Amino acid sequence: MYDYDLICIGSGPAGQRAAVQAAKLGKRACVVERRFQYGGVCTETGTIPSKTFREAVKGFRAYQRLAKTHSPAASMRPEMSDLLGRVSEVIGKEAEVVRDQLARNEVDLINGTARFVDEHTVEIWTGTGTRPVTFQNAMVAVGTRPVEPKGVPVDGQTILTSDDIISLEKLPRTMVVVGSGVIGVEYASMFAQLGVQVTVVDKRVRPLDFLDHEITDDLVHQMRRNYVTFRGGEGVESIDIVEMPQKKGVVRLDSGKFLVADVVLFSAGRQGATDGLGLDSIGVEPNKRGLLEVDEFYRTSCSNVYAAGDVIGYPALAATSAEQGRLSACHMFEQSTESMPEHYPVGIYSIPEISMVGPTEQELTEKKIPYETGIARYREIARGQILGDDSGLFKMIFHRDDKRLLAVHCIGTGATELVHVGQAVLALGGGLDYFLSTVFNYPTLAECYKVAAYNAANKLRLAEIFEQRDHVKVDVTSEDEPVRDVA
Ligand SMILES: Cc1cc2nc3c(=O)[nH]c(=O)nc-3n(C[C@H](O)[C@H](O)[C@H](O)COP(=O)(O)OP(=O)(O)OC[C@H]3O[C@@H](n4cnc5c(N)ncnc54)[C@H](O)[C@@H]3O)c2cc1C
Numbered sequence: 001m002y003d004y005d006l007i008c009i010g011s012g013p014a015g016q017r018a019a020v021q022a023a024k025l026g027k028r029a030c031v032v033e034r035r036f037q038y039g040g041v042c043t044e045t046g047t048i049p050s051k052t053f054r055e056a057v058k059g060f061r062a063y064q065r066l067a068k069t070h071s072p073a074a075s076m077r078p079e080m081s082d083l084l085g086r087v088s089e090v091i092g093k094e095a096e097v098v099r100d101q102l103a104r105n106e107v108d109l110i111n112g113t114a115r116f117v118d119e120h121t122v123e124i125w126t127g128t129g130t131r132p133v134t135f136q137n138a139m140v141a142v143g144t145r146p147v148e149p150k151g152v153p154v155d156g157q158t159i160l161t162s163d164d165i166i167s168l169e170k171l172p173r174t175m176v177v178v179g180s181g182v183i184g185v186e187y188a189s190m191f192a193q194l195g196v197q198v199t200v201v202d203k204r205v206r207p208l209d210f211l212d213h214e215i216t217d218d219l220v221h222q223m224r225r226n227y228v229t230f231r232g233g234e235g236v237e238s239i240d241i242v243e244m245p246q247k248k249g250v251v252r253l254d255s256g257k258f259l260v261a262d263v264v265l266f267s268a269g270r271q272g273a274t275d276g277l278g279l280d281s282i283g284v285e286p287n288k289r290g291l292l293e294v295d296e297f298y299r300t301s302c303s304n305v306y307a308a309g310d311v312i313g314y315p316a317l318a319a320t321s322a323e324q325g326r327l328s329a330c331h332m333f334e335q336s337t338e339s340m341p342e343h344y345p346v347g348i349y350s351i352p353e354i355s356m357v358g359p360t361e362q363e364l365t366e367k368k369i370p371y372e373t374g375i376a377r378y379r380e381i382a383r384g385q386i387l388g389d390d391s392g393l394f395k396m397i398f399h400r401d402d403k404r405l406l407a408v409h410c411i412g413t414g415a416t417e418l419v420h421v422g423q424a425v426l427a428l429g430g431g432l433d434y435f436l437s438t439v440f441n442y443p444t445l446a447e448c449y450k451v452a453a454y455n456a457a458n459k460l461r462l463a464e465i466f467e468q469r470d471h472v473k474v475d476v477t478s479e480d481e482p483v484r485d486v487a
Pocket residue numbers: 009010011012013014015032033034035039040041042043045046047048050051112113114115141142143144162183273276277308309310311316317318319321322347349
């Protein structure tokens with residue numbers, strides 16, 4: 001008899017969901033967490049603090065705009081302590097919600113660091129000693145930690161990773177962000193809103209290159225208007241701290257250039273927190289980035305040890321991690337389940353925010369899937385005008401033949417909420433006809449669906465007229481009238 005039917009190592013979304021699902025199936029489950037608070041990276045340094053900070057930045061900008069209408073010369077710089085004030089409060093409340101939920105479900109909480117001893121035993125270091133705990137199944141949900149720059153210590157004030165933002169004491173005037181992935185772009189856009197001069201460096205040419213290019217181009221354009229400089233195609237060779245006399249970060253690029261700034265945010269990726277976990281004692285080997293390989297049921301090469309969440313890599317999102325945790329618990333206790341939905345949304349909380357579900361135009365073009373787009377701009381939508389957002393862009397992509405919805409891409413206020421209407425229609429196999437015939441509340445951003453559908457319908461109608469006119473070739477290289485093929 002083992003102590004537990006399931007032990008979850010890590011209390012982030014994957015560990016929480018796996019443990020609660022096991023408990024709902026009547027199993028004895030526990031969660032081991034080495035941090036003081038429960039909720040994982042998600043609650044302590046990742047999703048929750050970054051999105052709370054973002055709200056504070058938006059709130060400050062709204063206040064600044066209002067103040068400027070009364071005193072146009074007013075130029076204000078907020079204190080970091082003002083902006084971070086609510087962050088620790090929200091983290092504390094979220095951690096409490098997680099703790100209550102686990103306790104309500106009779107999941108045991110063990111504060112300590114777990115390490116595998118064999119296929120059915122972990123040793124837990126509690127700070128004062130170790131204790132063995134036995135289990136039938138284990139879930140490795142240890143998440144990731146930021147990759148740190150080589151050769152220079154992260155001091156949390158001049159050289160930072162995303163973990164340090166919540167303890168930054170002073171709002172910098174200049175900032176270099178290394179890495180234009182999601183973390184880099186989100187924080188770059190937030191600090192730029194506060195008047196910080198931000199330079200984003202990445203060895204990749206395009207930031208966020210998994211997004212639809214039209215959306216990324218729009219984001220880059222809007223961030224440039226906030227004085228963000230993008231240096232794509234530039235690798236970082238080294239980072240140093242110099243005293244001038246205040247401390248500055250100096251970033252030396254592969255091309256020989258130097259960038260000097262008050263703060264350097266190093267957001268060049270994350271790596272699995274699998275070191276020290278004793279995985280060798282159960283015959284499981286992480287890859288070079290510390291990530292684990294799993295099968296379709298989230299089993300590692302040790303059949304009673306599962307892994308879910310960021311530690312198994314892409315997509316590494318809070319919601320997908322939670323769902324992976326739930327699905328893996330169902331599998332280990334022989335509950336039939338569906339698999340992970342094909343269409344899950346991605347939300348980027350830059351300012352402006354971005355969301356997508358389904359493939360990009362580039363992916364569809366590569367796969368030679370015929371499609372048509374429908375566009376709506378927030379400036380043509382009453383709610384966009386009311387919100388004062390005249391730059392939002394909303395796009396739906398439909399299959400050209402059967403008019404099925406293939407994807408939704410959006411940049412602008414509320415994008416991460418708006419996308420869910422499209423996600424539902426996509427999952428239910430709906431298409432253009434649904435949007436043409438349905439009615440949404442007015443004035444809402446959901447009106448974008450209607451306007452974009454009309455736009456797509458008009459383009460498709462034009463295309464059909466052309467197709468019906470036999471033997472018409474359109475010479476896209478010239479601006480002349482279409483050439484009639486007389487053959
Ligand atoms: C700055 C930032 C912003 C983000 N923003 C978003 C967002 O807006 N939306 C989104 O969907 N996702 C976002 N993410 C990603 C999201 O946080 C992760 O996808 C999610 O937290 C992964 O959950 P997880 O269950 O894999 O584990 P994590 O949340 O990574 O938690 C793992 C836990 O395991 C614990 N642990 C590790 N080793 C041990 C051990 N040996 N013993 C005991 N405990 C251990 C750790 O202390 C940690 O608490 C963001 C991430 C970051 C860093």
